[in-house]
Amino acid sequence: MDERGSRRAVTPIVAIVGPTAAGKTSLSLDLAERLGGEVVNTDAMQLYRGMDIGTAKLPVADRRDIPHHLLDLLSVRQAATVAEFQGWARTVIGDLRAAGKAPVLVGGSALYTRAVLDRFEFPGTDPDLRAKWEAELAVRGSADLHALLAERDPEAAGRILPDNGRRIVRALEVIELTGRPFSATLPRLEYVDPATVQVGLRIDRELLEQRIEQRVAEMFDGGLVDEVRRLLAEGLADGRTASRAIGYQQVIAHLAGDLTLDEARARTVIATRQFARRQLAWWKDDPRITWVEHDAPDRVEQALAAVRALPVVE
Incomplete structure (x- = not known):
């Protein structure tokens, strides 16, 4: 049963934002279920095939049978651009809405999310x-x-x-x-489509840093080094985008003998914490975001209330 009601409501575009390790993935699944929607990835590094452990890519078995889009599109040798991603994402979103399915965007790349949602024109190149x-x-x-x-x-x-x-x-x-x-x-704070809702997850900084450290530990214990070793054989070091991913660049340095394993772990934690602060800097001045506590028992209902506040087509 979805939340669209008896009247024909505008099919919303919903984006889940917030720092890494705050719980965006779980909320995106909850909202996709309640809205009768599908998930659209907005994490730049989850575009890459094989970059699973270090990007915290949700395994297929854990996706609750909800279709996920814009995952595993590129080889690690290929470079991703924001302009290309904007086109891919807007096409997927248009197709989903034409079918009456709400796109639920989720991912840690703030620029990618903003490029999709907001008026953002890319200058040419020379x-x-x-x-x-x-x-x-x-x-x-x-x-x-x-x-x-x-x-x-x-x-x-x-x-x-x-x-x-x-x-x-x-x-x-x-x-x-x-x-x-x-x-x-850079993007202006003006949605391309007014039927857009951003839901942000708020989390205490000290708790966030603990969760980041735990996530990094789980990645390393879960086989990140082996994943990087395999991707190096597939050309990871030649990929201008993929090779710079947090965790991957530190493990590359470890495998090259430049860092010990413990140093690679520690540097990954530091880089992830810095990344989380940059994420928050992108969103802190955006008054359009509906912020909810990451662990609020009614966080799904709060998010749905923001969606229901959108205009209705009679």
């Missing part, structure tokens, strides 16, 4: 400019280019990690191509 900045990256390194980006667009630099050379190059390319800050191309 192969010569891109090649120029990639050459600069090869010579100067990502930290030096990040410092340059901080001079030209402090807001963009604040949102891009100093070791993310690919995004730094893209930002500098766009600045030179358009004459505007790269941050001006």
Whole structure:
């Protein structure tokens, strides 16, 4: 029995947001069941086949027979872009809604979620400019280019990690191509479709850090090193996107002899905590999000109340 009622309601788009390890996956399944919907992945690294343990990808047996979309699309050698993902996700969402099924978006990549939900136009590209900045990256390194980006667009630099050379190059390319800050191309707080609801999970920071540490321990104990070893044989080290995933890059360093196993674990915990803080920074100033406590007994009902508040088509 779904929650759409006797009147023909607008089929909603529901996105579950919040920091990693807060419990988004469980809530997405609950809402998909109650709304008669299907789950749409918005985690950049869960796009990759074989990246299961380190991305906390939900096993098929645990998906409650609810269809999941945009998982396992790419090999670890392939690069994912936000622009491509936007197109894929909007196509899936359109198809689901045409069939009367509510898309329930869930994943840890805040930029990917915002790119799908909000008005977000991608500027073009210039192969010569891109090649120029990639050459600069090869010579100067990502930290030096990040410092340059901080001079030209402090807001963009604040949102891009100093070791993310690919995004730094893209930002500098766009600045030179358009004459505007790269941050001006980031999504506005305006939904593409007004029948959109974001539900955020709120969790105490100390508890979150404990849960992150526990999750990392479970990943390492559950075979993350073997997973990375297998993916290296499939070309993981050559993948510009996949190889930078948290946990994977630390295990790659361990297998290369640069880190002990304990150091790889510890660095994964630190990187995940930093990632969670960046996630929260994306969402903290978004007044459209309905925040619920991660462990509230009625969190599903609170989320459904936000969905029911959407306009109804008579």
